[in-house]
Structure formats: C-alpha cells, structure tokens
Amino acid sequence: MKVKTDRLVSRFARVGDVSQKAAPDASRRSETARRAILTAALDLVGKVGYAKLTIEGIATAAGVGKQTIYRWWPSKGALLFDAFLTLTTGGQEEQAAALPDTGDLAADMKLILRATVNELNDPRYDLPMRALHTEIVLDPALAADYAKRLDEPLRELKKNRLRSAQRAGQVAEDVDLDVAVDMLFGPILNRWLQRSGPLTPDYADQVVDTALRGLRPREARSCFECPGR
Amino acid sequence: MKVKTDRLVSRFARVGDVSQKAAPDASRRSETARRAILTAALDLVGKVGYAKLTIEGIATAAGVGKQTIYRWWPSKGALLFDAFLTLTTGGQEEQAAALPDTGDLAADMKLILRATVNELNDPRYDLPMRALHTEIVLDPALAADYAKRLDEPLRELKKNRLRSAQRAGQVAEDVDLDVAVDMLFGPILNRWLQRSGPLTPDYADQVVDTALRGLRPREARSCFECPGR
C-alpha cells in the first residue's frame, strides 16, 4: 500500500467541532462565516504570532461580528484547534487508512519520522501548532479534545504499523506499543517544542535506529556471529 | 556518591537573572522587593493559574509598585522563569554534582525518571512548570535561556551518567548520548505536557527498560542463552 508521506499529522486528523456551548441552532449556521473565521485565524497566527492573536482581529479580518465567533467557539484555543484541523485535513473527514508498510520497519519509521520533522519545520504548520500547544499545556479540556481527535487516531495508525512489525517478528512481543510510539515520537516533539536542538531528518533517523536497537550493546550479536556454529 | 533523588530539576538549576533591559543600577536593587515579587508570582500561578496571572496582581500581592517589576524583568515569562528557579533551587547557586551511579544503569535511570515523574506530578511544580513551558513554546529567547540555564546543565549530568555506563560497557559505544537522553526523558515530558496518558512511576520503568533493550527482539540473545551450546 502506498501513501503520500510528505505530510503526516495533516492526513490523519478527524474534523469536528470542539464547541461545548449551549446549543445554538447549528442548522442555521453560516458556512461562509465559519470558513472565513478559520482562514482568518490561520492567516493571523502566521502574520502576527499567537501572542498577538485576538478574537477582535480575527473577526475583523474575517469580516464577521465578534459574536459569531463567541457563538460557535468556547475559547481561542478551540477556535485555533478547528482552524488547525481545517489546515491539516482541508476540511475533509476521509482519512488515509494506514502508514507505509514495506516490510522494512526501520525504513518505514524513518520515512514517517522524517515526514513529521518536515511538517514541524514548515512555517505554515509550525506557528499554528505551537500556538495550539500553548493552549494544550494549560487547558486540560482542550488537551483531551486534542488527544481524542488528533493524537489518538494517529497513534492508532502508528501502533498498527508496529503491531504489523511485531507479527513479522521485527518488534519484541512484550514491548508496550504505546511506550514504543512515545519513544519514537516523544524525542522529536520535545526537541521541537523546547528547541533543545536542531530538528533534522538525520536526527529522525538516529532516533529510529537507537530506539530499535536499544541503548545496550549487543553481546548477543557477537555470539550470533560466532564462527563456531 | 549519594544524592537525594526525590527531586530532580529542582536540584540542578543555575540561578541567575534573565533580564536583558538596559541596566538599572543593580547595586541599589531592593532584595526584599525582589524576593516578594518572585514569591508572589509563584503563589499566584498556583492560585489563579497562569492564564489569569497578571503583573498588576503580582505587584499588589507583593506590596510593590508595578514599575519595580517592569524595571527588573523584561516579560512575564522571564519573571516566571526566575520565580521558577527560586522555587527549584531555593535561591542557592550551589549545585549537586552528579546523578546516582550505583553501577546498575537500569536501576539508576529508573530512580532518576521516577524522580522526574514525581516532580511533574507535584502540583507545586506542575503549575509553574506548565506556565513556563507555555512561554517557552512561543518565545525562542526564553527557550534559549531555559536551555542554557536549566536544560543543559541537567542534560550534562544525565549524559555523564550515561557516559559512565558506556565506559562500563552497559551502553553501546556508538550511541549518541543526546539522542539517548531524549529517548529517556522525551516520552515523559511529552506525556506530561500533552496529558496523553497517566504519568506513573511504572511508566518511567517501562520507558527505561524499553529504551535500554530496544524495540527489536533479541534473537541473538536467545542464541546466547542457547542451552545446546
């Protein structure tokens, strides 16, 4: 199976509405306004940065009354989340079904992590994603929403790929796949968020290699090569 | 060498002043005011949350004029950073010199990661730390400061411990220690920041075990243990 892998998060998000407000009549909702708002939000995050992003600014840029924003989104973070989803999925709900699986786990994972790194380095994604994380760090409700609608679907795909590898004997049976996913993607995300180092494709490769092999030396391996056999 | 390991970050931060402002005469600075401000900032982050933390609030709580804050700190993030350092180091600059090294790498790393988990779960640290990360995500200058004064010293200690293990043949020679540190701590920090799962001591143990062993099955090893030999 073939999948475009230049974007990762982008292709696996579930679109929906984060609003919890006491229900306005959604059937009367103006789709025009909705799109204008989400577009304006993304534009502005890119232009002025999240710290200076204001609801008023978004409303003005979108040619919309403030109330129309407050009516449909409970917080700036929720709006940003929706805007981000629109960005990543183009507003469509259909999802790619799987990550690449060529049989070569290391190669596939490198492809995937490099795609992630690419995305995180793309300014079009970097800024809104940082903004989103700013809110997630402090707002558990938004974090839960993020987990359910972005993180978990993706994580499931990643676990599926690893499970397939497990079946193929390329991953140990007793490895917790959640931990495995964390070990592969945690370092990347962390370096990106904290800027604790350069976020390069090489780094992605290193993480994959190290995670697969483990930190310990492979005494076993020397044994494997044992000529006496 | 013995080190108390119930706190980690707390014990290894370098205290300093993040201010970049055109220098007011620091010799005239009121130490009383400085301490009152930092204490008030921490108190308030805990009480009202970072989103509602205001300079005015801090000034009032500290019994200080707003100007006194603006004079000495360039941003809320910088003030928060200082406050955080005061919290973690108690304002003293002496640093513990090393992480525990009993010779048992797995055990030592579990100790360290559990300490980290503890700290992240302690509300006294959790809230200010989240607040700090909110700022770091968006503010590269603060991120650099954070890297230099908190992350790097700690990372050096961690790398030292791993280097020692490398010398002892417990870590492969060709492992990049930065990557190794990221693989151990990245998952923890990430799970904490995104709340993508429960942050327990068990999880810390799992991370250590998985990181050391690697994801791949150890055919080799089974061979090593091969009874037929």
Place this chain on the structure above:
Amino acid sequence: MKVKTDRLVSRFARVGDVSQKAAPDASRRSETARRAILTAALDLVGKVGYAKLTIEGIATAAGVGKQTIYRWWPSKGALLFDAFLTLTTGGQEEQAAALPDTGDLAADMKLILRATVNELNDPRYDLPMRALHTEIVLDPALAADYAKRLDEPLRELKKNRLRSAQRAGQVAEDVDLDVAVDMLFGPILNRWLQRSGPLTPDYADQVVDTALRGLRPREARSCFECPGR
C-alpha cells in the same frame, strides 16, 4: 355634565398608529401580537425602567419575533407612545367630550389639576410617561405626534372650559387662553419632570388660586382705580 375626574390624560387621548413605515398589509396584522407587544412594553418599562428597556426584551416578553416589532413601529419611542395610549385609553377611541363645568371656575380647575397630579403620582403612569417624555425631549417628530394626538385634544378641552369661564365673566376677555393653560399646567408638569418639589393636591390648589388672582396685590389698586365712588 358630569365626568369622572380621577384620571385626566387617560380619558382624552386619541388612539392611533404612529407608524410611518412603507405600508405592510395592515389587514393581515395579528391583533394578538400587537396587544402582546404593547402590554409587554408597558410591563417592562415598569419593571426594568426605560433605560434598560430593549426591543429584544419586549419581543421575548411578548413571545414575538423582533421583526414583528420592527415591521410595525419605527422607533422605540413610537412603540412606547402606542403602549402609553393603550394604557390611558384602554384602546378605545371614544372620548369624553368635556371637562367638568359647575360654574365655579376655581373649584373645577382644582378638580382638574388635582386629577393631573394624581395621575402623575401613580406609578403605573409615572414611569411610562417619563419614558415618553425622555423621547419627546429629543425627538421633534415624536413631539409633534404627541402634540397632535395627546396634548392638543386635551388643551382644546381645557381652553373650552376657560372660554366658558370667559363668557361667564370669570376670566378676563384679553387673556390668551393658551397662555392661561400653560400657566395652570406648566408648573405642575415641570415640578413633576424635574422633581423640583413635592407634587401634592395642595400645590395644585395653590397654583389655581395664584393663577386666577395673579401675583399683584388687589385691594390697593382696585380701589385706587375706583375714583368715582
């Protein structure tokens, strides 16, 4: 001829519709909605005061769409005027034809002014009437409407009574009746609007007595002017 005199304004207003809007089909107008709106408007003026009276509030209280109000009334003032007329006339157009005329001008005028004072002191009238005057002061169109449909009919009745007194030799021939009416009712209305003093029946009597007699002392000059005797 006998007339109930405990209410004054109430009994002499001409009911009508102040609307000037491009004609909606009045034949289809819902009488239910109209009444509900006028009633709700009066209720709300009493409950929340004119300053906080809103079209939306009236619509909600009347169980009516906002458009139904905007369709039939051009302004809040106009609506209030209609509501006020409904209050004072009970929606009927028949009018009492005359003020009391017992032959005793002073007594009759006192009766009338006391009735006016009563009405102005009745909270059911006081609040809506004040509200109406708020609009009249600033809106000449509404003032004209008020003049034509409330003030002038009443003024005509008052002038009729005075004219009858003039014929009976109780009012000087050369007195301008409009001025006379102003002198009798102006003080009352003014004291009510500006609350420049207590608005009592006694005050009404004083005004009548003083207006009839004039400010000047009488005996001296009247005798002085009777040289032939």
Place this chain on the structure above:
Amino acid sequence: MKVKTDRLVSRFARVGDVSQKAAPDASRRSETARRAILTAALDLVGKVGYAKLTIEGIATAAGVGKQTIYRWWPSKGALLFDAFLTLTTGGQEEQAAALPDTGDLAADMKLILRATVNELNDPRYDLPMRALHTEIVLDPALAADYAKRLDEPLRELKKNRLRSAQRAGQVAEDVDLDVAVDMLFGPILNRWLQRSGPLTPDYADQVVDTALRGLRPREARSCFECPGR
C-alpha cells in the same frame, strides 16, 4: 444694580463634581484630561446629538482613555451635567449676586424671561440642555444634583427679586414665592421641552403680564369688594 441679562442659567450655576465613585485620588487628577473630556462631550452633543453620544466617542475625541472617564464620572448624565456647567459658568465659581431690580417688576421679569427664552433658543445651549433633561427625567439622583446645583441657586435669586417686589407692595403678601416662580418659568420651560408652541420673547412678555395680573377680570370684583360701598 446692573447685570448682563442676555444669559440667565449660564450665570448662576455652581460648579462642582457630581461624582460619587469610590474615591480615586483626586489630587492626582489630570486637569488636562478633565477639560478635554468636558469640551469633547459638549462638542459631540452638538455635532451628533445626544442619542448618538457615546462614551467611546467622547474618549476618542478628547484623546483620552475610556477608563479616565469611567474613573471620574458615574454616568453619562453626570458627565454631561459637568460639561454643561463648564459651558454655562466657564468653570468659574463666582456667581452674579442678583437679578436686575429697577423697581419695575414687570419690566424686570420680562427682561429675565426673555433672557431665558434666548438661552433656550440658542443651539449651543439647546442641545446639551435637552440632553441633560433627558437624563434628569429618568434619574432622580441626577435630578437632585441638578436641583441643588443649578435650579435652587437660580430659584433663590428669582425669589429674592420677587421678595423685593413684595416689600415694595408690588406682589401680594400671601403669594407663595415658589409657586410664583413656577408660574413664571414653568410655562416657558414646558413649551421648550415639549415644543408645544413657538418660544418667543412675546410669549415671555405675555406670561409675565398674565401671571402678574391673574386670569380673573379686575374691575368688577375689585369694585365689588370695595369697602367704601
């Protein structure tokens, strides 16, 4: 004694501050800002009318923050009142001491009422005064303030003039001077507020003549009561 009589209200108002807010430190108050606000308020009432007068508009026009208005005035009416006082008294507290007293009561009163009429017809006073009355009608607190600081001082002067006439035997001993003042000025104010007729100097004269003489015919009764008969 001579007094300029082309303005009346203007010359007898007591300047003060209507504010009841929990005390900001008035000693630190910016006189510049205060003046700019009052001036802008008057300008705008004239330009856009009271209905469209907004705090925001005043703040902008005055080059002042909204808070500076909210800090010092409790309501738009109170601000308007202060602005109006500034207009009428030029901000000075010294007051003219008396109304004209030539000995000829009718002439003096006509002078005074004509001055009042003049003022009410002057657009510079008309609009702010109407605006002020709009608020007074609904707001008893403001009405009280108005009474105390504008109406009463003026009324006292008027009563003084009448008292002097009383002493001179030109006004009956038993006339209540408050009623007398109301009868002279009430008609004027009322006609102005309700626009129930043209407000001309002639009208002022008529009011004076009618009020002094009374409505009743004189000769008949005065002779009738003549003791010499």
Place this chain on the structure above:
DNA sequence: ATTTAACCGAGACGGTACGTCAAGTCTTCAC
C-alpha cells in the same frame, strides 16, 4: 380547494458600544 403571498416565531448575522481589565509608561509623594 388549492395556490400564493404575507405575517409570524425564531434567531443567526455584521455591527457598535458597553463597562472592565490589564499592559506598559509616566508622575508624585514619602521615607
């Protein structure tokens, strides 16, 4: 007897202003 056009309740929409809060600057007073 059915069309058809208007009114009706409802309420989303683009706006304006509200009154509040805090940011960051500037001035004044007291120690």
Place this chain on the structure above:
DNA sequence: GTGAAGACTTGACGTACCGTCTCGGTTAAAT
C-alpha cells in the same frame, strides 16, 4: 533618590442590543 502608589493611554475582553436578514410554519386572500 528609590520605590509604593496610582493615574494615564491603549487596546482587547466578553456581553448586550441594534436593525437586517433568512428560515420554516401557519394563515388568509386570490385564484
């Protein structure tokens, strides 16, 4: 002569209503 106190301008907040505009659903007049 520093620092608390706090007034100042600025600008965004989130709310309340404005007056306009659909949207279905009655409902009464005209087919």
